Amino acid sequence: MSAELENKENTLDKNENEIALRETEGLSQGQIIFRRFVRHKAAMTSLIVLVFIILFSYTGSGIHLGDSNNKITVQGWWPYQIDQIDPEGAVESMCANGIPGCPTLDLIPEFIDGTGMQVGAHPLGMDTVGTDYFALVLRGAEQSIMVMLIVGSLGVAIGTVVGAIAGFFGGIVDAVLMRLTDMFLVMPTLIIGAVIGFRFGNLGVVPLAVMLGLFAWMGLARFVRTEFLSLREREFVDAARVAGASNRRIIFKHILPNAVGVIIVSGTLLMSGAILTESALSFLGFGVRAPDVSLGLLISRYQDVFTVAPWLFWWPGVFIIAIALCVNFIGDGLRDAFDPRQKRRISLKERMQARELKSTAAAKAKA
Amino acid sequence: MRRCCRGKVDILFAYLTRRFSMMLLIIFGASYIAYNLQAISSDPLAGLAESTEENAEYLRTSLIRSLNLDVPPPIRYFIWFRGVLAGLWGQFDLGQTRTGISVIEAIELAIPVTIRLVIAATILAIVLGITIGMVTAIRQYSRFDYVMTFISFLLFSLPIFWVAVLLKEYMAIGFNDFLAKPEIPLGFLIPFSLVAGLIMAGIMAGNRRRFWMVFIGVSAGFGALLQYLSLTSWFISPGIGIIGVGVFAFAFAALVTHISTGLDNRPSLITALASATIVTASYFPLQGILTEEANFLTVLAVFALTIGLSAMVGFFVANVDRRVNIRTGIITALLATLPIILDRFMREFSNYMSSDAVSGRPVPTLGQGNELLTPEQQSNFWISGLDDIMHLILPTVALTLISFAGYVRFSRGSLLEVMNMDYIRTARAKGLNERTVIVRHGMRNAMLPLTTILVNDFAGLIGGAIITESVFAWKGMGSLFNQAINSYDQNLFMGVFIIGATLTVTANLAADLLFGVVDPRIRIRK
Numbered sequence: 001m002s003a004e005l006e007n008k009e010n011t012l013d014k015n016e017n018e019i020a021l022r023e024t025e026g027l028s029q030g031q032i033i034f035r036r037f038v039r040h041k042a043a044m045t046s047l048i049v050l051v052f053i054i055l056f057s058y059t060g061s062g063i064h065l066g067d068s069n070n071k072i073t074v075q076g077w078w079p080y081q082i083d084q085i086d087p088e089g090a091v092e093s094m095c096a097n098g099i100p101g102c103p104t105l106d107l108i109p110e111f112i113d114g115t116g117m118q119v120g121a122h123p124l125g126m127d128t129v130g131t132d133y134f135a136l137v138l139r140g141a142e143q144s145i146m147v148m149l150i151v152g153s154l155g156v157a158i159g160t161v162v163g164a165i166a167g168f169f170g171g172i173v174d175a176v177l178m179r180l181t182d183m184f185l186v187m188p189t190l191i192i193g194a195v196i197g198f199r200f201g202n203l204g205v206v207p208l209a210v211m212l213g214l215f216a217w218m219g220l221a222r223f224v225r226t227e228f229l230s231l232r233e234r235e236f237v238d239a240a241r242v243a244g245a246s247n248r249r250i251i252f253k254h255i256l257p258n259a260v261g262v263i264i265v266s267g268t269l270l271m272s273g274a275i276l277t278e279s280a281l282s283f284l285g286f287g288v289r290a291p292d293v294s295l296g297l298l299i300s301r302y303q304d305v306f307t308v309a310p311w312l313f314w315w316p317g318v319f320i321i322a323i324a325l326c327v328n329f330i331g332d333g334l335r336d337a338f339d340p341r342q343k344r345r346i347s348l349k350e351r352m353q354a355r356e357l358k359s360t361a362a363a364k365a366k367a
Numbered sequence: 368m369r370r371c372c373r374g375k376v377d378i379l380f381a382y383l384t385r386r387f388s389m390m391l392l393i394i395f396g397a398s399y400i401a402y403n404l405q406a407i408s409s410d411p412l413a414g415l416a417e418s419t420e421e422n423a424e425y426l427r428t429s430l431i432r433s434l435n436l437d438v439p440p441p442i443r444y445f446i447w448f449r450g451v452l453a454g455l456w457g458q459f460d461l462g463q464t465r466t467g468i469s470v471i472e473a474i475e476l477a478i479p480v481t482i483r484l485v486i487a488a489t490i491l492a493i494v495l496g497i498t499i500g501m502v503t504a505i506r507q508y509s510r511f512d513y514v515m516t517f518i519s520f521l522l523f524s525l526p527i528f529w530v531a532v533l534l535k536e537y538m539a540i541g542f543n544d545f546l547a548k549p550e551i552p553l554g555f556l557i558p559f560s561l562v563a564g565l566i567m568a569g570i571m572a573g574n575r576r577r578f579w580m581v582f583i584g585v586s587a588g589f590g591a592l593l594q595y596l597s598l599t600s601w602f603i604s605p606g607i608g609i610i611g612v613g614v615f616a617f618a619f620a621a622l623v624t625h626i627s628t629g630l631d632n633r634p635s636l637i638t639a640l641a642s643a644t645i646v647t648a649s650y651f652p653l654q655g656i657l658t659e660e661a662n663f664l665t666v667l668a669v670f671a672l673t674i675g676l677s678a679m680v681g682f683f684v685a686n687v688d689r690r691v692n693i694r695t696g697i698i699t700a701l702l703a704t705l706p707i708i709l710d711r712f713m714r715e716f717s718n719y720m721s722s723d724a725v726s727g728r729p730v731p732t733l734g735q736g737n738e739l740l741t742p743e744q745q746s747n748f749w750i751s752g753l754d755d756i757m758h759l760i761l762p763t764v765a766l767t768l769i770s771f772a773g774y775v776r777f778s779r780g781s782l783l784e785v786m787n788m789d790y791i792r793t794a795r796a797k798g799l800n801e802r803t804v805i806v807r808h809g810m811r812n813a814m815l816p817l818t819t820i821l822v823n824d825f826a827g828l829i830g831g832a833i834i835t836e837s838v839f840a841w842k843g844m845g846s847l848f849n850q851a852i853n854s855y856d857q858n859l860f861m862g863v864f865i866i867g868a869t870l871t872v873t874a875n876l877a878a879d880l881l882f883g884v885v886d887p888r889i890r891i892r893k
Contacts, residue, residue, distance in 0.1 A: 183393050186394070187401055329520060
C-alpha cells in the first residue's frame with residue numbers, strides 16, 4: 001500500500017516539472033514574465049482597481065496644475081468644485097438624526113433597509129462648511145496619485161543612473177557615489193520632506209513631489225548597484241565588449257534589461273511609500289496647504305469631528321489605503337513574476353490533469 | 368582556543384579607522400545639505416518683521432547676534448559644526464534654541480520620552496513579526512499564510528495617523544464606555560470567538576476534520592472564557608491568580624521545551640516543568656515581596672530569584688547537556704514570571720481606576736502621563752507603572768501594527784529562501800526530525816539577514832515617531848522637531864537631525880560588525 005503511494009508521489013513530482021516546462025515552452029523571457037504576472041490574481045485585481053481609481057479621479061475632478069496665480073484647469077465631469085459652498089445641499093442631505101451634510105450614497109438594497117440603492121447629489125456627504133466631499137476626496141486622490149507618479153519616476157530615474165554607474169565602473173566612481181548615497185540615506189525622508197514642504201507646500205503638489213523625489217532614490221540605487229556588480233561579470237558582457245560595444249551600449253542594451261526586475265519592484269515600493277509620506281506630511285501641516293486639498297490634509301482637518309461626521313474621516317483614509325494597497329500588491333505580483341526561482345504552486349487538479357495527459361500519451365504510443 | 372595574531376587586530380583597527388573617518392564625512396555632508404535646506408525654507412526673522420512692538424528692533428538685533436544670522440548660511444554652518452566637532456574632545460555644543468535654551472538640554476529631556484514611547488512597540492513588533500513570519504513560511508500556502516499575507520499588505524498601506532484616530536475612538540473611548548458597564552454583548556462575543564477559532568485552526572494545518580475540530584474547540588473555549596470574564600466583572604478588577612499563573616507557566620514550559628530541544632529530551636522537559644512548578648509555587652511567597660513599597664529593583668530581584676532557582680535545577684537534573692538544560696530553565700522561568708508581575712499590576716487596576724485622577728476612564732487618548740495623580744500615587748511603583756502602561760497602550764498598538772508587517776514579510780521570505788538551501792536537504796537526509804531541521808538549521812540561518820534590519824530599526828526609532836508623537840501629544844524628539852520647523856528654529860532642527868544621523872551611521876557600522884560575528888563566512892577585508 002505505502003509503496004504504491006510513494007510511487008504515486010514520485011510520478012506527481014516528475015509531473016510538476018513537466019507542467020512547469022510545458023508552460024514556458026517556446027516563450028520569450030518577457031512573455032513568461034507577463035504570463036506569470038497575469039496569473040497573480042491579487043496583482044491583476046489591484047492593477048484593474050488602480051487604473052479605475054486613476055481614471056475616475058482624473059476625469060471626475062479634472063486637471064489642475066500651476067499655483068494660485070497662474071492656473072491651468074480642465075473641468076471634469078463632477079459638477080461640484082472644491083471651493084464651492086452649497087449650504088442648501090447640506091441641509092437637503094440631512095441624516096435622520098438631524099446632522100447636515102450626510103452622505104447620500106446608499107449601497108444597501110431596498111429589501112434590507114427599505115430606502116433603496118442610490119447615489120444622490122452628494123454621495124460622500126459634505127464637509128462642515130458645505131463643500132461637496134466627493135469633489136474634495138477626488139481632488140485629494142488626484143494629488144496622491146500625482147505625488148506617487150512623480151516621486152516614483154524621479155526616484156527610479158536617479159536611482160537607476162547612480163546605481164548603474166557605480167556598479168558598472170566600480171573603483172573610485174563607485175566609492176564616491178556610494179558615499180553620496182549614504183549621505184542622502186542618513187536624511188530621513190520625513191524630516192527632509194517636512195523642511196521642504198514647509199516652504200514649498202503652498203506652491204501645489206508638483207514642486208513638493210519633485211523635491212521629495214530628489215530625496216527618495218537611495219534604496220533603489222543600492223539595489224541596482226548590487227545587481228550591476230554581479231551582472232557585469234557575466235559572459236554576455238565580455239562578449240559584447242569583445243564585439244566592440246561602447247560602455248554606454250553595454251549598460252543600456254545588455255545589463256539594464258537584465259536588471260529591470262529589481263528596478264520595477266523597488267520602484268513600486270517607492271511609490272506606495274511616497275503616498276504615505278505625502279499624506280503624513282500633509283497631516284502634520286508640512287505638505288499641501290489650504291485652499292488646495294490632499295487626502296492627508298482632509299484626515300487631519302476632520303479627525304476631531306469623528307463622532308459627529310465619521311464619513312469625513314473614513315473616505316480619505318479608504319482612498320489612501322486603496323491606492324497604497326493596490327500598488328503594494330502590484331509590486332508583489334511583479335516580484336513573483338520576475339523571480340526566476342519562483343515556483344508556482346501547482347494545484348492537485350493540474351497534477352491530475354498532467355497525469356492523465358501523460359497516460360493517454362503513453363497509451364497512444366503503445367497503440 | 369582561537370589563536371589571535373597581530374595581523375588580525377591591525378586589519379580590524381585599520382578598518383575601524385577608515386569607517387570612522389567615512390562616518391564623519393557622511394555626517395558632515397548630510398548635515399551641510401540639511402542645514403542649507405532648512406535655511407532656504409525658513410525665515411527666522413519673519414515673525415519680527417511684522418511685529419508692531421516697540422522693542423521689535425532690539426529683539427531683531429539681539430536674535431541676529433545670538434544666532435549669528437548676519438553670516439550667510441553656507442558659512443554659518445561651520446560655526447555650528449565647530450560645536451559638533453568639539454564633541455570629539457568632550458565639549459559637545461549644539462548651540463541654543465531661539466528661546467535661549469541649550470539644544471543639548473532640550474534633547475536630553477526628549478530622548479527618554481521617545482525611547483519610552485517606542486521601545487515596547489518595537490520589541491513587540493519584532494517578536495510578533497518574526498514569529499508570525501516564520502509560521503507563515505513553515506505553513507506556506509496555507510489559509511493562515513494567505514490571511515497573514517493580506518493583513519501584512521494591508522498594514523503596510525495604512526497611514527499611522529489614520530490608525531491612531533480609529534484606535535482613540537474605539538480602543539480608548541469605546542473601551543472606557545465598556546468599563547462603565549463591563550458586560551460583553553453576545554453580538555460581539557460570538558464573532559470574536561469565531562475569529563479566534565479560525566486563526567488557531569488556520570495555524571494548525573492538517574486535514575479538513577482536524578481543521579473543524581480545532582476551530583470548534585478553540586471558538587467554544589474562547590467564547591466560554593470571555594463569557595466567564597464578563598460575568599465575573601473581570602475587566603473592572605482583573606487579575607490572573609495562582610491558577611492562571613500556573614496555566615501560563617506550564618504552557619510556557621511545554622512551548623520552550625518543544626522549540627528549543629523537543630519534548631523527547633527528558634532532562635530538558637524535567638527542568639522546564641520544575642521551573643514552572645517553582646514559579647507557580649512562589650506565587651504566594653512572592654506577594655510578600657511585591658508590596659506597595661516595591662520598586663523596580665524588587666521586580667528585578669524577583670526575576671533573579673526564579674531564574675536562579677531554575678538554572679540550579681537545570682544544573683543538577685542531569686550531567687549531560689548541562690548548558691542546554693540551564694538555558695531551558697532560564698527561558699521558562701523568565702517567561703513564567705512575567706504573569707506574576709502582570710498579575711500584581713492588574714490587582715492595582717481597580718484602585719487606579721476609581722482614583723480621582725482617572726475617574727473610571729483608564730485608557731487616555733492623549734499625553735504621556737496623568738498629571739492629576741497624587742504624590743503618594745506617583746511614588747507607588749504599581750500605580751505609576753500602571754499609569755505609564757495605560758498611556759502607552761494606544762501608541763504601542765498603533766506603532767506595532769504599522770511596523771510589524773515589515774518583519775512578517777521579511778522573516779517569511781528569509782526562512783523560505785533558507786529552506787530551499789542544500790544544507791537543509793542534507794539535514795533532512797541525515798534523518799534529523801523536522802523540528803531540528805526548522806529550528807536549528809532553518810531559523811538560525813534565516814535570522815542572519817534580520818540582524819542588519821533590527822539594528823538599523825533601533826537606530827531609526829529616535830527620529831521615527833514624529834507622527835505618533837504628534838497624534839498622541841507626547842513631548843519627545845518628534846515634538847521637538849515639529850516645534851523646530853514651525854518656529855524656524857535652526858539649531859534645534861539641526862540638533863534633532865544630527866542625533867538621528869549619528870545613530871543611523873553608527874548602527875550601520877554596528878550591523879556590519881555584528882554580521883561578521885554572527886556569520887563566520889563574513890570577513891573584514893583590508
